[in-house]
Amino acid sequence: MRIVMKFGGSSLASAIHIRRAADLIARQRAEGDDVVVVVSAQGDTTDDLIEKAREITEEPCGREKDMLLCCGEQMSMALMAMQLEAMGCPAVSLCGWQAGIRTESRHGDARILKVEPDRVIRALEEGRVAVVAGFQGIDGTGELTTLGRGGSDTTAVALAAALGADACRIYTDVSGVYSADPRVVERARVHREISYDEMLEMAALGAKVLHSRAVELAREHNVRVEVCSTFSPQSGGTALGSECGHGQPVRGITCDDRVDMVTVAGLGAGPETCGLFNRLADSGVSIDVIIRSPGEQPRGGVVSFSVSAGDRETVRAVLNGCREELGFSAFSVQTDMAKVSVVGVGMSDGCGVAAKMLRALQEGDLRPQYITTGELRISVILPKTCASRAVRLIHSAFFEE
Amino acid sequence: MRIVMKFGGSSLASAIHIRRAADLIARQRAEGDDVVVVVSAQGDTTDDLIEKAREITEEPCGREKDMLLCCGEQMSMALMAMQLEAMGCPAVSLCGWQAGIRTESRHGDARILKVEPDRVIRALEEGRVAVVAGFQGIDGTGELTTLGRGGSDTTAVALAAALGADACRIYTDVSGVYSADPRVVERARVHREISYDEMLEMAALGAKVLHSRAVELAREHNVRVEVCSTFSPQSGGTALGSECGHGQPVRGITCDDRVDMVTVAGLGAGPETCGLFNRLADSGVSIDVIIRSPGEQPRGGVVSFSVSAGDRETVRAVLNGCREELGFSAFSVQTDMAKVSVVGVGMSDGCGVAAKMLRALQEGDLRPQYITTGELRISVILPKTCASRAVRLIHSAFFEE
Numbered sequence: 001m002r003i004v005m006k007f008g009g010s011s012l013a014s015a016i017h018i019r020r021a022a023d024l025i026a027r028q029r030a031e032g033d034d035v036v037v038v039v040s041a042q043g044d045t046t047d048d049l050i051e052k053a054r055e056i057t058e059e060p061c062g063r064e065k066d067m068l069l070c071c072g073e074q075m076s077m078a079l080m081a082m083q084l085e086a087m088g089c090p091a092v093s094l095c096g097w098q099a100g101i102r103t104e105s106r107h108g109d110a111r112i113l114k115v116e117p118d119r120v121i122r123a124l125e126e127g128r129v130a131v132v133a134g135f136q137g138i139d140g141t142g143e144l145t146t147l148g149r150g151g152s153d154t155t156a157v158a159l160a161a162a163l164g165a166d167a168c169r170i171y172t173d174v175s176g177v178y179s180a181d182p183r184v185v186e187r188a189r190v191h192r193e194i195s196y197d198e199m200l201e202m203a204a205l206g207a208k209v210l211h212s213r214a215v216e217l218a219r220e221h222n223v224r225v226e227v228c229s230t231f232s233p234q235s236g237g238t239a240l241g242s243e244c245g246h247g248q249p250v251r252g253i254t255c256d257d258r259v260d261m262v263t264v265a266g267l268g269a270g271p272e273t274c275g276l277f278n279r280l281a282d283s284g285v286s287i288d289v290i291i292r293s294p295g296e297q298p299r300g301g302v303v304s305f306s307v308s309a310g311d312r313e314t315v316r317a318v319l320n321g322c323r324e325e326l327g328f329s330a331f332s333v334q335t336d337m338a339k340v341s342v343v344g345v346g347m348s349d350g351c352g353v354a355a356k357m358l359r360a361l362q363e364g365d366l367r368p369q370y371i372t373t374g375e376l377r378i379s380v381i382l383p384k385t386c387a388s389r390a391v392r393l394i395h396s397a398f399f400e401e
Numbered sequence: 402m403r404i405v406m407k408f409g410g411s412s413l414a415s416a417i418h419i420r421r422a423a424d425l426i427a428r429q430r431a432e433g434d435d436v437v438v439v440v441s442a443q444g445d446t447t448d449d450l451i452e453k454a455r456e457i458t459e460e461p462c463g464r465e466k467d468m469l470l471c472c473g474e475q476m477s478m479a480l481m482a483m484q485l486e487a488m489g490c491p492a493v494s495l496c497g498w499q500a501g502i503r504t505e506s507r508h509g510d511a512r513i514l515k516v517e518p519d520r521v522i523r524a525l526e527e528g529r530v531a532v533v534a535g536f537q538g539i540d541g542t543g544e545l546t547t548l549g550r551g552g553s554d555t556t557a558v559a560l561a562a563a564l565g566a567d568a569c570r571i572y573t574d575v576s577g578v579y580s581a582d583p584r585v586v587e588r589a590r591v592h593r594e595i596s597y598d599e600m601l602e603m604a605a606l607g608a609k610v611l612h613s614r615a616v617e618l619a620r621e622h623n624v625r626v627e628v629c630s631t632f633s634p635q636s637g638g639t640a641l642g643s644e645c646g647h648g649q650p651v652r653g654i655t656c657d658d659r660v661d662m663v664t665v666a667g668l669g670a671g672p673e674t675c676g677l678f679n680r681l682a683d684s685g686v687s688i689d690v691i692i693r694s695p696g697e698q699p700r701g702g703v704v705s706f707s708v709s710a711g712d713r714e715t716v717r718a719v720l721n722g723c724r725e726e727l728g729f730s731a732f733s734v735q736t737d738m739a740k741v742s743v744v745g746v747g748m749s750d751g752c753g754v755a756a757k758m759l760r761a762l763q764e765g766d767l768r769p770q771y772i773t774t775g776e777l778r779i780s781v782i783l784p785k786t787c788a789s790r791a792v793r794l795i796h797s798a799f800f801e802e
Contacts, residue, residue: 014456018457019457049476052416052476053479053480053483055416056416056419056420056480056483056484057483057486057487060483060486060487063493064479064480064482064483064486064494065479067475067478067479067496068475068476068480070475071472071476071479074468074469074471074475075450075469075472077468078465078466078468078472079453079454079457081462081465081468082461082465082466082469085458085461085462085465086457086458086461086462092464119543142499142520
């Protein structure tokens with residue numbers, strides 16, 4: 001067997017954590033498997049590095065920020081390889097550029113273009129564990145890049161695909177993919193299996209356990225991904241695959257609590273609305289839930305949409321910049337909102353998921369202003385302060401009957 | 402003009418320090434010069450990284466230790482380039498491997514074999530300051546290496562040589578090369594000029610301002626090195642060159658306070674003594690002051706020599722290992738000794754340097770047990786506790802009359 005094992009920052013937070021992870025690795029190798037390890041930066045290292053940059057300047061140049069952040073994973077890969085060697089398990093650490101992680105030329109959020117894992121394969125052939133720094137790569141001109149949020153998961157899946165690995169195991173601080181955030185819902189349960197599509201939808205809607213880009217890559221290359229806990233690795237975790245986990249229409253309740261709702265009044269329904277959404281897309285702003293109420297006068301319509309709270313200033317700038325040209329009368333931003341979603345393959349099967357969801361909210365006296373439905377989800381927008389209660393009410397209706 | 406500016410860890414200890422150094426760099430560039438910057442790791446970063454490794458294992462594998470330590474300089478180069486960019490001074494940071502620092506395949510103490518500074522030159526041609534990580538390089542197989550103590554000085558001098566720079570300016574926390582350590586001797590003075598040979602001797606005998614390997618490289622390629630203070634850069638500092646600073650027979654008083662004296666009794670004067678010194682050399686132990694007293698019986702002679710305190714355990718192991726074969730009766734190690742030296746070109750000119758030195762010590766009731774002389778120095782071995790007083794007495798005799 002050939003296995004990629006990826007450890008997140010909380011699984012590597014201290015020397016003791018590194019030792020525990022190294023035990024798992026050495027045990028896997030002792031079973032005769034080829035083992036490639038992908039590591040994130042330890043604990044708060046990335047935040048500490050960002051803080052160091054912030055002491056220098058509020059807007060560090062992207063290239064240099066990448067140079068700085070790459071050190072986080074480089075430190076943890078070296079410590080992990082040291083630990084393995086000290087335990088008598090031959091290991092060699094490799095930076096992203098040494099492991100052949102080739103990316104596009106874009107700092108802070110580069111996509112992996114291809115993997116040329118010659119040195120990784122050489123290490124395996126020499127009987128060593130290859131310990132690869134996640135989250136980083138090199139572009140065509142020899143510049144270091146980073147992959148953005150969830151980047152180490154993406155490194156692990158990309159390496160697993162390039163190496164034809166039998167599995168890509170993501171070790172994290174939770175036991176797998178849950179029906180809801182276990183910190184919010186006490187009775188949340190771990191799925192044994194879940195499909196790529198369901199996982200993608202859950203990741204897009206706020207589930208933090210795996211980043212969408214990693215799931216997309218896994219789906220594209222049909223990599224078997226297993227999510228499990230570093231702290232209780234025997235408990236099984238969740239397997240992702242294309243054939244996984246059908247039968248249940250609803251798979252999870254997610255919550256994204258960094259949402260703003262933007263409302264624009266007096267915007268024409270034709271090219272004006274298109275124009276606005278194009279401007280936002282060009283500025284890198286993703287919009288989700290879109291609700292249009294037609295109004296009575298020709299230009300009396302109101303359009304509302306949700307954006308990530310992190311894009312707030314960009315959104316304001318874009319709207320102020322095109323107000324005159326697009327001729328809308330006013331806009332407002334409702335901050336501190338949350339998007340609570342029900343995710344699963346059974347949304348459009350007419351089995352009354354929406355009705356059940358709204359009834360559950362209603363019973364808790366929650367009346368969401370905005371609702372939207374899709375192939376794999378139904379989302380409502382609520383004030384952030386009600387979000388956890390909404391998740392618990394919905395979870396109880398679908399999973400705790 | 403093309404200038405290499407090197408900043409040590411104490412000159413980069415915080416964001417404020419980095420800003421101050423960046424001011425010096427931007428000012429140099431504003432004069433129209435091509436500027437290459439070499440940085441050490443910030444403040445205590447290297448020690449912190451070594452401590453992190455020590456939490457994992459007492460004896461980290463050399464390759465992985467290098468991987469870990471390289472992060473120190475990579476972080477400070479990124480922060481420096483960010484700072485320069487934020488000030489509107491175009492800059493680009495380069496790791497050792499990106500700057501073409503090619504070394505031998507030896508971890509922890511690699512020598513630079515050659516410099517292929519294509520990317521550095523490209524950065525200069527684009528009008529940028531190139532900020533290069535000191536202390537690190539890459540070997541022929543693509544492995545990262547580090548250069549050992551004083552490695553960033555060596556990087557700076559090697560780059561200056563490869564780029565044909567007009568000067569290599571070493572910014573540090575002292576004002577230049579002193580006649581003695583200014584922390585010990587209040588009235589120590591800064592030399593305006595000093596020759597490579599004198600500086601080499603002083604570095605070998607304990608002066609910490611520049612590492613011998615950097616000075617050797619500067620002499621070999623005739624690089625003009627200037628040592629000056631980051632904190633008062635206007636005060637001039639010390640220039641090193643081949644034609645520098647003659648006229649004064651005594652140039653400095655140095656002190657190395659990490660010295661052990663080893664005494665071996667009953668060792669034959671012929672092949673036995675040779676054999677012992679060969680063994681020590683093979684184990685990487687440098688010996689300095691050697692004193693032989695013949696004794697009265699054929700095998701009654703005693704040989705004493707000084708070693709670095711850091712080599713103590715190796716020395717004991719070598720001596721225990723060859724005692725039987727070489728047939729000596731016993732050995733002892735006197736720890737906590739110091740070597741105080743007078744350095745200058747005038748030692749052998751018969752101008753009574755030794756007499757003057759011993760008289761100065763005598764007047765302070767210090768009677769060194771061991772004395773040795775060379776072309777460029779006279780050294781005495783004393784208990785560490787008397788070392789500072791000895792330095793002050795000798796400095797006063799030669800420099801404060």
